[in-house]
Amino acid sequence: MSVLVKIPTPLRSLTQNKESVDGDGASLQQLVDGLDANYPGMKTRLCDETGALRRFINVYINGEDVRFLDGLQSPLKQGDEVSIVPAVAGG
Numbered sequence: 001m002s003v004l005v006k007i008p009t010p011l012r013s014l015t016q017n018k019e020s021v022d023g024d025g026a027s028l029q030q031l032v033d034g035l036d037a038n039y040p041g042m043k044t045r046l047c048d049e050t051g052a053l054r055r056f057i058n059v060y061i062n063g064e065d066v067r068f069l070d071g072l073q074s075p076l077k078q079g080d081e082v083s084i085v086p087a088v089a090g091g
Contacts, residue, residue: 003031003079011086045057
C-alpha cells in the first residue's frame with residue numbers, strides 16, 4: 001500500500017532533497033521502519049532511543065496528530081498522507 005510522506009526541509013538531506021516520498025506500511029511504525037531502510041538515519045531522527053517519537057517531532061496522518069490517534073501504532077491505508085513537522089520554538 002502506498003502512502004505519501006511529506007518530508008520537512010531539515011530531513012531532506014536523507015531523501016536526496018525530495019519534498020515527499022512514497023512509503024509503505026499498515027501502521028506508522030512500519031512506515032518509519034521502511035523509510036529508515038530506504039533512507040538510512042530517518043528513524044534515528046524521528047524516534048528516540050526507546051523507539052518512541054521524539055518530543056520535538058510532530059507527525060500527522062491526513063492532518064490528524066498521531067499523538068491523539070495511536071502514536072506509532074496508528075493504522076495507515078492506501079492513499080494516506082503523512083506529514084512530518086519539526087516543532088518550532090523561539091520567542
